Amino acid sequence: MKVNPLTLDILLPVGISFYTFHGLSYVIDIYKDRIKAEKNLIDYSLFVSFFPLLVAGPIERATHLLPQIKKKRSFDYSKAVDGLRQILWGLFKKIVIADQCAQYATDIFNHSSEYSGSTLVLGAVFFAFQIYGDFSGYSDIAIGTARLFGIDLLRNFAFPYFSRDIAEFWRRWHISLSTWFRDYLYIPLGGSKGGTWMKIRNTFIIFLVSGFWHGANWTFIVWGLLHALYIMPSIIFNTNRKNLDIVAQGRFIPNGKEILQMIMTFCLTVFAWIFFRADSLKHAVSYISKIFSSSLFTSVKYDGDDFKNVLFLLLFVFIVVEWLGRENQFAIAKLGLRWKPLFRYAFYFVIIIAIFWYSGEQQQFIYFQF
Template sequence: MLFNSIDFALFLPIVFVTYWFVVQKRLKFQNALLVIASYVFYGWWDYRFLSLIIFSSLVDYTIGKQLKKEKIPSKRKLLLWLSIIVNLGLLGFFKYYNFFVDSFVEAFSLFGNKITPNTLNIILPVGISFYTFQTLSYTIDVYKKHLKPTDDIISFLAFVSFFPQLVAGPIERASNLLPQFYRKREFHYSKVVDGCKQILWGFFKKIVIADNCATYANTIFNNSEDYSGSTLLVGAVLFTFQIYGDFSGYSDIAIGTSRLFGFNLKQNFAFPYFSRDIAEFWRRWHISLSTWFRDYLYIPLGGSRGGIWTKVRNTFIIFIVSGFWHGANWTFVVWGGLNALYFIPLLLAKKNRSHLNVVAQNSNLPNFKEFTSMLLTFGLTVITWVFFRAETIGHALSYIKGIFSVSILKIPEVRPTNLLVLIVLFMSVEWIGRKQEYAIETFWLKKTRGLRWAFYMIVIALIFIFSSESQQDFIYFQF
């Protein structure tokens, strides 16, 4: 079920009313309702894959209980590896089986050997990358004794399948989300209003910015050989805003919807395009995934401790694995490796934590150094997104070559003037609200109610005016 669908527009109010006004007095009933609603939400896409998420949940719930009983270190480690193998095995099969088979065939073809592969018509279950990492975090934290295993199976099933963030994150840690299912939740009007505002801003990002950028970006990327360098640059920049509006918009809707039900999810985006270097960008982009890899892969590998080789190796590992997590295509691996190349000089110079505060924290505008740093970081990011969007590495390289050709000086053949104005207005609001969790959290809060509602009505009107005729899936549904 898509957030931007009529189905969800009917589904959410029904669950909300039932949750707060029918089963409000019984916590177990509320949690059970969330499990049922989450399975309906997920099964709306393809009910057959409900068996996967239920199986994964039961495996980790059972292993968590066994870890509580088991005291022998070797047997505890065996239980941990059982969880890792089962979960990553399912993820690997559904997401990467055909990729590895095809890559194997291509490798042998280089030596003149022809192989007829046995590929399968495998459908990638929506959200499998997200809920796999979410349930794995539970087992790992229980194994490390950072978290007590739960005996409440309903709460655990709700934690794994919680519908607002089930299919595209944020990837929640059990230590943050699971305890919230144990506590009684009270209805607070202010939280509902706050949640609705974040949902509204998420829909604006998705429908007005991302979907309209997609229309032009798809045309340019799909016909890149027909356009000048200036037009290719326009396409790359539009995809840069498309993926931000699409994914951060989903996160805003997910976090806002969770707040409607009394839950607090972690912030997943913190205005990444205002970053002053790549290290800051990765502290602000897809925060739940970046911190997951940091805590469960980078630090166990040794992190930034040790010599130069260890630092470089660990950095490449975490970025390449992050790229591979996104999809079964070598373009994602190159995307991750390129980000590693950007990051390593900062790490070796010990400048990877130079910008921990908000840009222009004590002023309305950035100074010249901050502005140029943001512009350079944004430009480097645009280049990496070309690999993320391209179908093949060859396509990405030819696209970038086209950008940096003499034709970049031509007037672009595609000139989406109205959309560019909307992007400028959008980023202006984001800049004003950059110190908040989401841009309009306190936007015009000190103004009169009439002005605030006028702003909300304008946002709603823009959503309806610029809504695309064809419904666009969220990009990260494919991951």
């Protein structure tokens, strides 16, 4: 069988990346004497097969999950209610935001040669919200479900599209994977202690491995290397730990500088998502070439404009709710808790109605393939 390295495409078991890293943390932590080997077969089996996180994370640590499994738990009403609230928001993100954006993103990417550059930009933006709603939505559902059983899983997303630079984006996007790479690969390689050259080398290794983690396809490799290039200025000038606080913390409106930083970071992220979503490098280059053509300055033309306008409204509401809840663990964690019960439950029912209303066109979770 002849293998073409330019069209590298290998079939892998569902969720292999997640449960492989999940299990590796246990082995490595034992080797590093962070924990003792688990002698109870049932506790260990539950650790490696805990169903909420099995196929799409968060990627748990043995040091974090095993002690909770071994600890005696009792039903906690407030924790269960909080878990249900997070499940509700996760379903909204997946069904109302991700699945609706997916219809347009899929069509635009699959027929990119037929659309103008302006429409292709819209398709890339739709995919950015699709993958965020899809992946963070699953994480919310998984974390909320685990909370019903008295288990606190690692947080996986912290409103990444409100980041002010790429370094902050990676502290907020797929947190369980980013911190896994930091603790089990970046730091063992020397971390940031060996000077600028070592930091650059280690950063490129991390993002290259991150690309491979997502799949055996060159588009993922380029996506990872792009983010490595994005983050290089902050590594070289040692500003990668600049934005550790929450944007506009304690304020409703961000200042002009913060707005520009968030827009720039979002644009860079969306550009990289094109490689992540494209079927091949050739497709990605063709897609980007069409964007940077004269057709970029033409009006967006796409069938089904009426529904698209509804989607824009849904995205606007989604962004506002996420912004209001950005200082919490998830967007509606505390939103409405001080309202009168009638208004609070009306808010929840509106979310439930929206979930059922837009639940017709089902889409598979994107990260089930990784």
